Amino acid sequence: MKKILIPLLFSFLAFILDSAFAQKQINLNLPWKFIQGDNPVYASPGYDDSAWKTIAVDKIWESQGYDPYDGYAWFRVKVVIPSALKSNASLKDSLRIYLGKINNYDQAFLNGQLFGINGNNATPEMAKDSAFIQAPMNFWDKKRPYTLAVNDPRIHWDQENAIAVRVFDQGGQGGMYTGDQSIMMTCLGDYLAIENNLAPYVFSQGKLQKVVGLKNNSVFYHLNGIFRMIAVNKLTGQTVFTKDEKVNLDPGERKESTVELKQIDQSVLITYRFEFQDTGETVSVSDETPYITTPTPPDKPRINGPSVTAARPGKPFLYAVPATGLRPMAFEAINLPEGLILDKQTGIISGKVSIKGNYQVTLKAKNSKGEFTRELTISIGDRICLTPPMGWNSWNCWGLAVDEQKVISSARTYREKGLANHGWTYVNIDDGWEIPGDKNPKRDTAGNILTNDKFPDMKRLGDSIHKFGLKFGIYSSPGPLTCGGYTASYQHEIQDAHSFASWGIDYLKYDWCSYEQIAKDTSLAERKKPYFAMRGALNTIDRDIVYSLCQYGMSKVWQWGDEVGGNLWRTTEDITDTWESLREIGFSQVGNAPFAKPGNWNDPDMLIVGWVGWGPSLHPTRLTPDEQYTHISLWCMLSAPLLIGCDLERLDAFTLNLLANDEVIALDQDPLGKQAVPVIKEGDIQVWVKDLSDGAKAVGIFNLGKNTVKYSLDLEKAGIKPGGQVRDLWRQKTLETTGKILVTDIPSHGVSLLKIKQR
Ligand code: GLA
Numbered sequence: 001m002k003k004i005l006i007p008l009l010f011s012f013l014a015f016i017l018d019s020a021f022a023q024k025q026i027n028l029n030l031p032w033k034f035i036q037g038d039n040p041v042y043a044s045p046g047y048d049d050s051a052w053k054t055i056a057v058d059k060i061w062e063s064q065g066y067d068p069y070d071g072y073a074w075f076r077v078k079v080v081i082p083s084a085l086k087s088n089a090s091l092k093d094s095l096r097i098y099l100g101k102i103n104n105y106d107q108a109f110l111n112g113q114l115f116g117i118n119g120n121n122a123t124p125e126m127a128k129d130s131a132f133i134q135a136p137m138n139f140w141d142k143k144r145p146y147t148l149a150v151n152d153p154r155i156h157w158d159q160e161n162a163i164a165v166r167v168f169d170q171g172g173q174g175g176m177y178t179g180d181q182s183i184m185m186t187c188l189g190d191y192l193a194i195e196n197n198l199a200p201y202v203f204s205q206g207k208l209q210k211v212v213g214l215k216n217n218s219v220f221y222h223l224n225g226i227f228r229m230i231a232v233n234k235l236t237g238q239t240v241f242t243k244d245e246k247v248n249l250d251p252g253e254r255k256e257s258t259v260e261l262k263q264i265d266q267s268v269l270i271t272y273r274f275e276f277q278d279t280g281e282t283v284s285v286s287d288e289t290p291y292i293t294t295p296t297p298p299d300k301p302r303i304n305g306p307s308v309t310a311a312r313p314g315k316p317f318l319y320a321v322p323a324t325g326l327r328p329m330a331f332e333a334i335n336l337p338e339g340l341i342l343d344k345q346t347g348i349i350s351g352k353v354s355i356k357g358n359y360q361v362t363l364k365a366k367n368s369k370g371e372f373t374r375e376l377t378i379s380i381g382d383r384i385c386l387t388p389p390m391g392w393n394s395w396n397c398w399g400l401a402v403d404e405q406k407v408i409s410s411a412r413t414y415r416e417k418g419l420a421n422h423g424w425t426y427v428n429i430d431d432g433w434e435i436p437g438d439k440n441p442k443r444d445t446a447g448n449i450l451t452n453d454k455f456p457d458m459k460r461l462g463d464s465i466h467k468f469g470l471k472f473g474i475y476s477s478p479g480p481l482t483c484g485g486y487t488a489s490y491q492h493e494i495q496d497a498h499s500f501a502s503w504g505i506d507y508l509k510y511d512w513c514s515y516e517q518i519a520k521d522t523s524l525a526e527r528k529k530p531y532f533a534m535r536g537a538l539n540t541i542d543r544d545i546v547y548s549l550c551q552y553g554m555s556k557v558w559q560w561g562d563e564v565g566g567n568l569w570r571t572t573e574d575i576t577d578t579w580e581s582l583r584e585i586g587f588s589q590v591g592n593a594p595f596a597k598p599g600n601w602n603d604p605d606m607l608i609v610g611w612v613g614w615g616p617s618l619h620p621t622r623l624t625p626d627e628q629y630t631h632i633s634l635w636c637m638l639s640a641p642l643l644i645g646c647d648l649e650r651l652d653a654f655t656l657n658l659l660a661n662d663e664v665i666a667l668d669q670d671p672l673g674k675q676a677v678p679v680i681k682e683g684d685i686q687v688w689v690k691d692l693s694d695g696a697k698a699v700g701i702f703n704l705g706k707n708t709v710k711y712s713l714d715l716e717k718a719g720i721k722p723g724g725q726v727r728d729l730w731r732q733k734t735l736e737t738t739g740k741i742l743v744t745d746i747p748s749h750g751v752s753l754l755k756i757k758q759r
Pocket of ligand 1: 395430431475482483484511550573574
C-alpha cells in the first residue's frame, strides 16, 4: 500500500506547489453575492451575506431575473490573495484588482475600505463623497483596473479578503457584466501604451500610412525591448509585411514608428507586439487597414435618395433634391403640387401643400456632362417619415460638449463633403443645449425653456440649417431633467413644443431618464403616458416634427410606439464603438421586425463610424473597417434610422466611402420599408434577407467569427430563387449569375452585401 501511496502523495504535493507558484492571476468571474438596495454596512468584511442571492458577473442583472431594476445594488465576493502572486511576479510593487466594466457607476471596497471609484483608484476617505453618481457619459464602457501598493494595509495577504462593490444604475442595463474580472500583480506591460488608435490610416498615392506611438507611462521603469509589426492579409492569411525595431523607452518617454503599406481591396490585419528584453513578457494590440469599395460618383448628374417624401397638409415642406455630379447643376421639377416652389440652382423645394394626395413629380438635374431624370412621390397626408430618417446627431461625438459652432460646422460639412447629395438631411442636437438642472429644472419666469450659453440663438441656428436645405433636430426628456441632468419638458410639454416650433425644429428625440422617478410603476400605461403627452403637444403646433422615442426598448416599445404617435423608437441601450456592442445590438433586432413600416422604424441607436467619443475629446472609432462595413450594411438591411455620430469635419476618405454608397443607402431607404430578418444561422455565419419594393431581395451574409470563412450560400434555403442577377452593392458591380449556390469569402466580422433580382 505504502509503496503506491508515497509516489501518489508526492505528485499531488508537487501539483499543489506547482499551481501555487505558477499562479499569476485570480479569476474573479465567480458567482458573487448580490442584493438590491443600499446600505454602507454591506462594505464591511464581517457582514453576513449568506442570505443574499448569487449572481454571475459576466452578464447584466436584467438577464438574471432583475428586469427592470435601476438604482443601487451591492456585489460581494470573498477570495484568498496568496503571496505566491507576488513571488511569481516580475514586478513586485502593486496589486491590480480588475473589476471589468460596470453599468453605470461603482465604488469598490476591499475589506471595508474604499479603493476605487468609476475606474480610478480611491482613498478610503473618498467613500463619503456621494458624487460618484455622475452624468451618464458612457461610464458603463469604462474599464475598472484598480491598483494598490503591495504593502497597502487594505490587502490581507494569504487570508480571506472581502471585495464589495456598490453599484448605481441610473437606467437601462445594470451591474458587473464583462466576466473578465481578476486579481494580479501589475507588470511592465501595464506601463507601456501602444498607441495605434490616435489617428486613422491615411490614404496617399496607392499607399496607406499610419503613425503608431509607444509611450512609457512609468515614472520609474525603463522599458526596453523589440517592437514588431506583422501584417497579414485577412483573406489569404499571407504575411505581407514585418518590421522589427529595437526600442528603449526611458521613464515617461514616447517614441513613434510609421507603418506604410500598399493599398489593397481588403483589410490587412496588423499586430503590434512589444517583447520586453528583461522579462520576455509581451504586449500586443492589433488593428486592420481600411479599404475603399464605393466608386466615386460620376460627373454626370445622378439623383439619389428616397423615391418618396412626405408632409402633413398645410405644414411647411422642405426637400433638397439629393444629386451627385459636377456643379453648377440646374434642377427642374415637373408636376409640383400647388403650394410648392423649386429653387432651380440649389434644388431646394419648399412651401406648403394644403390638399392631401400622392403627387407624382418628375425631377431633372442637368450639368455640362448630361441630364438625369427621376420620379419622386410627394405624399401629403397624415403619415410622415415614410423612409428612415438620415442625418447627423451630436451625441456620439460631442456628448454634452456640443455647441452652436459644432452644429453649424456639421451642417456646412454636409454640403462641402457632398453628404447631402446622398440624402443625408437632419442635423440634430442631442442633450446639452438646455440649462443644467443642478437637481432642479430651470426656466424663465413664464416657464419657457431656456438655452444655455453655448446656444445663443436657436432660431438663427435653425434658419441657417434650413438655408442649406437641411432639417433641424433637437432633444428633450419627459421627466424634470434630461439624462445629462439638464432641464427637461415635464409639465411643460405644450410650451416646449411651441418653443421648438418657433425655432424651426423638424425632429424631436424624446428620452426617458428622470421620468423613472415620476412614473408610478412599471406598467405599460405608465410607460406610454409621457409619450402620449408630448404627442398631444406636438399636435398643437404648425410644423411637422418627426417624433423619436428614446426609452431603450422598455416594455417592447415597438408594439406600441405607433399608438403613441412615434415615428421611430430606440430598441436598446446606448451603443458604443466596440464590436461587442455592435454585435449585441445589431444582431438582436429580430422580434421587432414586423413593426417596421413606412412611418415607423426600429432604432438600434446611432452610427459609430468616424471620430466619436461622447465629447469633448474624440478618437477614431474602435471598430475595424470590416466591422464598419457590417455596421452600415446591417443598419441598412434593418431599415434603421441612419444618424451619423461622428465629427463631420474629421470625415476621412474611408468613412465617407461608408456613408456615400447610394446602392447601399437605397436598401435603407427602400419605400417598402421592410426590415431584414435572419434566415440562416450556420456557425459564425448569419444570412439576413430583406424584401425590396422592386421585387428583388437584399442579402447580407455576415461573418461574426474570428476567421475568414469561404461560405456557400444555398439560395433556395435562403428563400431566394436562383438564376437572378447578383449585384455586389459595396462595389456596385454586377456579378456573374450563379446556380443554386453562391460562394463568397467573408473576412472575420465582415459582410458580403448583395442584391439579387428575382426572375
Ligand atoms: C441617453 C440616450 C443617448 C443620449 C443621452 C443624452 O443616454 O440614450 O442617446 O441622448 O441620453 O444624455
